[in-house]
Amino acid sequence: MSNFYVHFPVISVMGLFLAAFLVEIFGNKNKHVRYAISLIACLGAAAMTFYLIVPVFFRGEVISYWMGGWKPEGGYAFGIGYEIDGLGLFFGLLTALTFLMSVLFSRRYMERDGHLGHYYTLFLMLAGSVLGLVFTGDVFNLFIMIEIMTFASVALTAFRHGKHPEALEGAFKYLVLGSIGSSLFLLGVALLYLTTHTLNMAQIAALISSKGMQPTTLLAFGTMLAGLAVKSFVVPFHTPAADAYATAPASVSTLFSGMVNKAGIYGIIRLTYILFRTMDKESLMLLLSILGALTMFVGVTMALAQHDFKRLLAFHSISQIGYVLMAVGLGTNLGLYGGLFHAMNHTLFKGLLFLTAGAVYYATGTTNLDKLGGLAKRMPRTTACFLVGAFAISGIPPFNGFASKWIIYQAAYEKANLSGNFIYVIITVTALLVSVMTLASFIKVTGAVFFGQAPATLEKTKEVPFGMQLPMFIMSALCIACGLFYNQTIVYVVNPAVNAVTNPAKYVDTMMGEGYAFANGIGPQPTTFTSVSIWDPVFWLLLFVIVTCAVTLVAVSGARERGPVSLPEKTDSKHATFFGCEESLHSHVGGSDLFWGFKKDLKGYFKVMGNLHSGKTNDYALWVVIGVTLITLFTFVFLS
Helix, strand or coil: CCCHHHHHHHHHHHHHHHHHHHHHHHCCCCHHHHHHHHHHHHHHHHHHHHHCHHHHHHCCCCEEEEHHHCCCECCECCCCEEEECHHHHHHHHHHHHHHHHHHHHHHHHCCCCCCHHHHHHHHHHHHHHHHHHHHECEHHHHHHHHHHHHHHHHHHHCCCCCCCCHHHHHHHHHHHHHHHHHHHHHHHHHHHHHHHCCCEHHHHHHHHHHHCCCHHHHHHHHHHHHHHHHHHCCCCCCHHHHHHHHHCCHHHHHHHHHHHHHHHHHHHHHHHHHHCCCCCCHHHHHHHHHHHHHHHHHHHHHHHCCCEHHHHHHHHHHHHHHHHHHHHHCCCHHHHHHHHHHHHHHHHHHHHHHHHHHHHHHHHCCCEHHHCCCCCCCCHHHHHHHHHHHHHHCCCCCCHHHHHHHHHHHHHHHHHHHHCCHHHHHHHHHHHHHHHHHHHHHHHHHHHHCCCCCCHHHCCCCCCCHHHHHHHHHHHHHHHHHHHCHHHHHHHHHHHHHHHHHCHHHHHHHHHCCCHHHHCCCCCCCCCCCCCCCCCHHHHHHHHHHHHHHHHHHHHHCCCCCCCCCCCCCCCCCCHHHHCCCCCCCCCCCHHHCCHHHHHHCHHHHHHHHHHCCCCHHHHHHHHHHHHHHHHHHHHHHCC
């Protein structure tokens, strides 16, 4: 059968769900059985997903599969359809890579925990739900996958509540706000069905295009956009992310950063560009771009106030999602290229950083920046992998984050020129400022965790097992490869996704029949990427400015008198070069000193942000209600 691969999307999703039940039944008491089931399921799903690269990316096919053979009858779709275009496969590949790396890391990382049968069951359900979310062509099925994803994430957040009681609080916040987001999305689905009498996304896109935006449709768009923004942890819906990322096992935090928030971004792109086709509205472009800029700024500034390694990475993850949302919100082809490329790069470098944080926790038993230091000599391979991730997220060449950020800067600058709107100038400057603060932050974190002197409690720390190092090596290699060969990566991986976004006609016709899209006013709009050079001298001058500003910020941020430092009578010659007669037991510059001067100078801002981030679930739920109200009002005022 020549097109046997059309079954792969369904088999890969159902295989992960089936494996989850098999682990619970047969693997709960035998660690080898449960891990074998989990690994085989993840390998199989990843292999089938990667196989689709040839037909979808190289041959330009859109794969459709009707569950039970229930194809459209009389011009209407009644069955549940799976449809994989370039956009769906792009996010499917990110999902497959993330859960494969995470399951490899989990074998040794989770060996000290109990109830691992439940862990792998939830792990596989989370992986299956996200993969099903990006593959499905049915909007209600998409909601079902969101629900499974949410509850699996909540349970995994609380998994270590015995060791970390705060994990229950993080899980509860995730549950409350995640349920609100899911309910909003479900309300939008119900309103869409009321208007179009179908749940198939391809047919909904065609019918909305032919009928136009009606009041019911506008309300559906507003509630669905808000619900997906909650899932993406976009400001002001970002508050559950920090607690969830910080308290969940690092292997799960990798999934959250690499898969879960990307699922929300995927939904927003599918919603705005294909389902409702509203990205021709300048007002919506401004809304998404402003939300993205606000998210990146709030995320990076809140990261500066953190003393926990994983919590700091969580806020940086929020910040980087802001880059993606801002770029795709520009509504330009270059913005789409930059946003999707950065989404892929974020999966790689942030997944890598969370794995290194997990390695640090495994080796030391803590992620508290005040209790860490000097790990470079004891964990050299983990340190090298962390540096790759830190350079990549900071936008340093030749790593992947550098290339995607440059494209985003160009896209924002291009949008400012084309529109003549000064707000886009502010957004461009914000993106550059956030890059400065990101680099400065990781310079400080590198010093606090891996360099400096190690506390006496860490003198016997050793490198983590090779099974944990392997996924870090793979992610590091991909960060370097995608940076060195950025044009090839864009042409062969990102370009098919952008073409799928800008050419919804093919998506509609594949499900509903040839000519259905044109009959409903949707025409083909394919685009081709023109290679972008990042070796322009102007860009290097700008990079020099960013690095100089970051180093300056690091230098002055802690340059305040904090009292005398106790110096020993005799200096440890082994560390004298680096510490200049400081107390050899531990450097006095700890996690609490990170950006001490910076936070002091901006104490007003941090006081306001501290009050807003009260830790109270009721306050955060109120943020969601206010945000949903504003987005819905915006929809009726500017999109009608």
